[in-house]
Amino acid sequence: MTQFSDLGLAEPLLRALQEEGYDTPTPIQARAIPALLEGRDILGIAQTGTGKTAAFALPIIHRLLANPVRLAPKTVRALIMAPTRELAAQIAESFRTYGRFAKLNIAVVVGGVPHGGQIRALSRGLDVLVATPGRLLDHVESGHCRLDHTEVVVLDEADHMLDLGFVVPIRKIVSKLAMRRQSLFFSATMPKEIATLAGEMLRDPVRVEVTPVATTAERVTQQVYMIEGGGKRGLLLEILSGKDVTRPIVFTRTKRGADKVAEHLETYGISAAAIHGNKSQGQRERALDGFKTGKVRVLVATDIAARGIDVDAISHVVNFELPNVPEQYVHRIGRTARAGAEGVAISFCDRDEVAYLRDIEKVTRQKLPVIDRRANPNAPVEEVARPAQGQRRPQGGQQRRPGGGQGQGQRAAGGGRPQGQGARSQGSARPQGDRRQARG
Ligand SMILES: Nc1ncnc2c1ncn2[C@@H]1O[C@H](COP(=O)(O)OP(=O)(O)OP(=O)(O)O)[C@@H](O)[C@H]1O
Ligand SMILES: [Mg+2]
Numbered sequence: 001m002t003q004f005s006d007l008g009l010a011e012p013l014l015r016a017l018q019e020e021g022y023d024t025p026t027p028i029q030a031r032a033i034p035a036l037l038e039g040r041d042i043l044g045i046a047q048t049g050t051g052k053t054a055a056f057a058l059p060i061i062h063r064l065l066a067n068p069v070r071l072a073p074k075t076v077r078a079l080i081m082a083p084t085r086e087l088a089a090q091i092a093e094s095f096r097t098y099g100r101f102a103k104l105n106i107a108v109v110v111g112g113v114p115h116g117g118q119i120r121a122l123s124r125g126l127d128v129l130v131a132t133p134g135r136l137l138d139h140v141e142s143g144h145c146r147l148d149h150t151e152v153v154v155l156d157e158a159d160h161m162l163d164l165g166f167v168v169p170i171r172k173i174v175s176k177l178a179m180r181r182q183s184l185f186f187s188a189t190m191p192k193e194i195a196t197l198a199g200e201m202l203r204d205p206v207r208v209e210v211t212p213v214a215t216t217a218e219r220v221t222q223q224v225y226m227i228e229g230g231g232k233r234g235l236l237l238e239i240l241s242g243k244d245v246t247r248p249i250v251f252t253r254t255k256r257g258a259d260k261v262a263e264h265l266e267t268y269g270i271s272a273a274a275i276h277g278n279k280s281q282g283q284r285e286r287a288l289d290g291f292k293t294g295k296v297r298v299l300v301a302t303d304i305a306a307r308g309i310d311v312d313a314i315s316h317v318v319n320f321e322l323p324n325v326p327e328q329y330v331h332r333i334g335r336t337a338r339a340g341a342e343g344v345a346i347s348f349c350d351r352d353e354v355a356y357l358r359d360i361e362k363v364t365r366q367k368l369p370v371i372d373r374r375a376n377p378n379a380p381v382e383e384v385a386r387p388a389q390g391q392r393r394p395q396g397g398q399q400r401r402p403g404g405g406q407g408q409g410q411r412a413a414g415g416g417r418p419q420g421q422g423a424r425s426q427g428s429a430r431p432q433g434d435r436r437q438a439r440g
Helices: 011-020 027-037 052-066 085-098 116-123 133-141 167-176 192-201 229-240 255-267 281-293 326-333 351-364
Strands: 042-045 076-081 106-109 126-131 152-156 182-187 206-209 220-226 248-251 272-275 298-301 316-319 343-349 370-372
Touching: 011 052, 011 085, 027 042, 027 052, 027 206, 042 052, 042 192, 052 076, 052 085, 052 126, 052 152, 052 182, 076 085, 076 133, 085 106, 085 126, 085 281, 106 116, 106 133, 116 126, 116 133, 126 133, 133 167, 182 192, 229 248, 229 255, 229 316, 229 343, 255 272, 255 298, 272 281, 281 298, 316 326, 326 343, 326 351, 343 351
Parallel strands: 042 182, 042 206, 076 126, 076 152, 106 126, 152 182, 220 343, 220 370, 248 298, 248 316, 272 298, 316 343
Antiparallel strands: none
16 A cells, blocks of 8 residues: 655655654545656546545645745745635645645635735745635735746636636636646546536646546435425424434525524524525634534535535535535535545435436436435434444544544545446436536
8 A cells, every 4th residue: 555655755744644643645645646746737536535635735845845945025836726715724724734844834815804914925925825716816916916936726626616606717817827837626526518628727637536526425325305395494303313413514505595494403402503605704714613613513504615624523414405516415415424434414305306316316326315205204214314333434544634623533544445436427417507606
């Protein structure tokens, strides 16, 4: 098995990984890191929770260390773009963790907070900038940041970043970059039409595909309840009462829906917080922090929290409403069963959502088990909601999250058993023209 020391990473990185308790590289790390150290562009596809962040962060830090330069004002050596503020902050935290012995200038530039501090951080020049596209473009256009010296650019959640909601600012930003640069695109999903667009922005890329696109996380037990809309609230309460439902996240399609579900839970004495694009940045941070620390039991979210967010030990994902973009299902349920842990994903499907369910099954190449609760809404919740023992069945080395904050050593490094190897089905029935997703 490949070890981190076999990958040729600089000593300060190996030391940081050791302190983090990372034992062995995950498959995407083992395959992407050597190509990235050679300077290649990459399109990296791997399941949720399998360590894509370190797969790009480690070789980037290595590169910065290998070629020390005096930072010119307003320049950025490595630019990482992510779709939401929360994910950008999390990625920067990972860079700080892996780069703790590397003395890097790292900053985050996102919307929803004042410009001043960001302008000051940019003015000195940065080794690493993690940004959401809109705010970054503001700074570039107002002359507070220049990208012509940028050596490496990453699009995390690349398919989402090239989707309708983001592609315009992304194109503008990419046009400001130097031609000679390394470009890294990562995601767990990559619809064909977007892969083509991605290909145009990469130079002779290596495509590293650990599992076929849109393969769902390995250790997640999935269940669908067919239910009429009016029965969803009762079923949610029932599911949340399961004793193994220790840290659940509930997804809705709309912001209003998220607020309503959170209010409903509070009415029944279950502490809940909603996170979505209409909340202030302060509210968003409080909701996510409260959920991480356990002060808030249930996080109710729109797809703003579907991608990339790495909260330790989320036990259950409940799709109160199915997403209309099928790839989002893969990302939503990927908030559980990360880094070798197990988890449960339960989806409610009413009559208006059956087409979404079919689309999800097509994109993920799997048939989901269905319990029909339409005829008998009061039937007891099946055992799937309570996976009892073996919630966490570590395999292989111990692992810790960057920063060493939560749940240390509870989980194991992601293994490599691919699921659903079948060919991606042809001719998806996905409703076209409605791919706009939640934005940061
Ligand atoms: N080699 C490793 N050994 C142990 N743990 C690891 C290793 N690499 C990453 N991890 C941990 O695995 C978790 C998931 O990593 P990460 O967030 O990078 O996943 P991801 O592939 O980007 O998922 P997503 O598609 O949801 O964004 C993190 O908590 C991280 O600390
Ligand atoms: Mg990620």
